[in-house]
Amino acid sequence: MNDAHLHLVVNHFPIIGTILGLGILITGIILKNNSVKSTAYVLFIVAAIFAVFSMGTGEGAEELVEDMPSVGKQIIHEHEEMAEKLAIILYVLGAISLAGLYLNYKKHAKAQLVSFIVLVVAIGATFLAQQTGTTGGEIRHTEIRANATPVTGPEQNTAAGEQSESEVND
Structure with missing residues (x-):
């Protein structure tokens, strides 16, 4: 398993964990249930841990794909910049969530305030x-890029990995 494969394995949890955690936190705030809020905090902490792994495998993944056709360094650079911002905010979110867990456990008066801070972050x-x-x-999914152009005709099969008739005859 190379860094690109590892990156694909770990990079989804920081995203999905954050989205799920947000939904769970909102539910916990509405229900005024500290156990539900603590569940969200744990998800945010795990998302921050996976962000560390994702950032650690990202550089190796970049080296493997940056010279592939239709990839290019600019699009990877944009992803890397966004990932660095996300990692920083997830590290902050994880740290504040640790504090929220502790304050919930101690039934501290500031626990409610921390839950709203975590919500905003x-x-x-x-x-x-x-x-x-x-x-x-x-x-790798050129079809979702803003400048994507639909492929029609014989080129469509080429885009799917098949050779066009002119390539076979060459």
Whole structure:
């Protein structure tokens, strides 16, 4: 298993974990249930841990794909910039979530305030997670790029990995 494969394995959890955690946190705040909020905090902490692994495998994945046709260094650079921003906010979110877990456990008066702080940071992290996921997907999925052009005719089969008739005859 190379870094590109490892990156693909671990890079989804920071995104999905943050989105799920946000939904669970909102539910916990509405229900005023500290156990539900603590579940969200644990998801945010795990998302931050996976962000460390994702960042650690990203450089190796970049080296493997940057020279592939239709990839290019610019699109990888955009993804890398978004991923760095997301990682920072997830590290902050994980740290604040640790504090929230502790304050919930101690039934501290500031636990409610921390849950709202985590909510605001999680909303920002969710936005960055969506952007990071999109820029990452654009690396190999050219069809989701803003400048994507539909392929029609014999070129369509070539795009799917089949040789066109002119290539076979060459």
